[in-house]
Amino acid sequence: MPQLQSQTIRYANPILPGFYPDPSIVKAEDYFYLVCSSFEYFPGVPIFRSRDLIHWEQIGNVLDRVSQLDLTDQKSSDGIYAPAIRYNKGTFYMITTDVRGIGNFYVTAKNPAGPWSDPIRIPYGGIDPSLFFDDDGKVYVTAQQGADYDSHAIQYEINIETGEALSSPQVVWHGDGGPWTEGPHLYKINGKYYMMSASGGTAKEHREIIGRSDHPYGPFERYPEPILTHRNLDHPIQYLGHADLVEDHHGDWWAVFLGVRLTEDGYSVLGRETFLAPVIWNDGWPHIDNNEGTVSLDMVVQRLPMTEPSKLEIQSAITQGRDDFDEELGSHWMSVRNPSEGTCSLSEKPGFLTLHGQEASLSDVGQITFVGRRQQHLQATFKASMSFIPAADGEEAGLCIRRDEDAHYELGIRQSEGRRMIFARLTVRGESQFVHESETEVEELVLQIKSTETGYQLSCSADGMNWMDLGAGSARAISPEDFVHKMCFTGAVVGLYATGNGQVSRTPAYFDWFEYVI
Incomplete structure (x- = not known):
């Protein structure tokens, strides 16, 4: 391994704050590329690029059309799980699972910003498939199979042009005896094959483990301890795991992985975020942080994979400020499931985002008229200017903070019994309650x-200066930790929405601007 330079560089974790779980990374020529899980949100699989592993720019979304991803009837925390990105001979590959849809598949692209191909389906595996391109031209799929303590990794060879299996799946990895052996990746480093996976479930016991072998199918000698975990530490970052490794142009190794910044009360509305740490090799084994606390919010490293700092492209995956809806929506905006055609427009009224409410509401599993983006800071202010004159009972539009169908807070304008109302409503554990309703004549708020x-x-506020408090809700109720009916894998998303609550709205809602301020 090359000698490190003497100077030190500081960077902050997480490198992708907010709901960006299950990161996977690859280096291709001058850039690193990273993808994350997107679950029920569309477009799916956000993709980022960076030169230095610290400053990331979102360049698009891999799955951006219905022919690639149909989430119409998928519940929250279903959809797209654990993508893995790889690069081979000028082509990018992203492999993933549509858990309630078409199952395991991959797509390809020459340009990582897109367009990406339609899905190429593969026959075996449960979730979390990964691709490995060996030196002899063979291509392997490694995937999770089974559940809980029976969870393990299988592997088989495929024709990368067609997805056809060229061998029968073999069980190659049983993990460390804990539940949920997930996110397996196969690597070849210095002539050895390494099998790395998560174990323990994606909460307090989450950890990353690794084995090595002289052969791609093993048997793999397992390193006896986790190479990454904080399960025994009282630390501000918890749940570490689901890692992916990458080598930079210096020959230094790095790991990206998920973690959660829990509050003092043991929850976080931001969900699982993407962290970065250097990998230290010792006696042929990679080490990241086994209950040592070296993965921290404030990191110090000896060098980064970059050119001269003055030539760095300083981009940020943190998207704040004001959106006046004068141009195409940025790639950080997304919908809950595939939006119905014609429900969202920037051209219908130039300079405004126009939303047409559908039958489904925020509490329904359906095609919701919703345009939102991830919450990336615990302390932030979200504002939107809306013009809306409902024409029928049940029509409403406004601003919301959303976890899933069981947890969301919203405020806006609605019509009830022929009256136009300013309202605020809290949905906690599936139960909705109005905390404010007052009749109004205003058309803009x-x-x-x-x-x-x-x-x-x-x-x-009617004028943006004098404010009327409508109500408040707890953060805990929006956190993934407070789920009731179905385990939640996402974080808080702030959005603009419209609904007819059982019928299609006759009146559109117009949003002049949206602002995210920290």
Whole structure:
């Protein structure tokens, strides 16, 4: 391994704050590329690029059309799980699982910004497939199979042009005896094959483990301890695991992985985020952080994979500021499932985002008229200027903070019993309650949600200066840890929405601008 330079460089973790779980990374020529899980949100699989592993720019979404991803009837925390990105001979590959849809598949592209191909399906595996291109031209799929303590990794060879299996699947990895052996990746480093996976479930016991062998199918000698975990530490970063390794142009190795910044009360609305740490090799084994606390919020390293700092492209995956809806929506905006055609427009009223409410509401599993983006800071203010004149009972539009169908807070304008109402509503554990309703004649409102570590404050203003408080809800109720009916894998998303609550709205809602301020 090359000698490190004497100077030190600081960077902050997470490198992708907010709901960006299950990261996978690859280096191709001058850039690193990274993808994350997207679950029920569309477009699917956000893709980023970076020169230095610290400053990331989102260049698109891999699955951006219905022929690649149909989420129409998928529940929250279903959809797209654990993508893996690889590069071979000028082509990019992204392999993943559509858990309630077509199963395991991969797509290809010459340009990682897209367009990507339609899905090429593969026959075997449960979730979390990964691709490995060996030196002899063979291509292997490694995937999770089984559940809980029976969870293990299988592997087989495929024709990379067609997805056809060229061999029968073999069980190659049983993990360390813990539950949920997931996210397996096969590597070849210095002539050895390494099998790396997560174990223990994606909570307090989460950890990353590794084995090595002289052959791609093993048997793999397992390193006796986790190479990454904080399960025994009282530390601000928890749940570490689901890692992927990458080598930079210096010959230094790095790991990206998920983690959660828990509050003092043991939850986080931001969900699972993407972290970065250097990999230290010792006696042929990679080490990241086995209960040592070396993965921290403030990292110090001896060098980064970059050219001169003055030539660095300083980009950021943190998207804040004001969106005036004068141009195409940025790639960080997304919908809940595939949007119905014609429900969202930037051209219908130039300079405005126009939303047409559908039958489904925020509490329904269906095609919701919703345009949102991830919450990336515990303390932030979200504002939107809306013009809306409902024409029928049940029509409503506004601003919301969403976890899933069982947990969301919203405020806006609705019509009830022929009256136009300003309202605020909290849905906690599947039960909805109005915390404010007042009749109004206004047609335009500035809507605001203020987020703190412990809660959300909902308010509105007719002029953007004088504010009326409408209610407040706890942050814990929006966190993934507070799920009731179905385990939640996502984090908080702030969005603009419209609904007819059982019928298609006759009146569109117009949003002049949206603002994210920290």
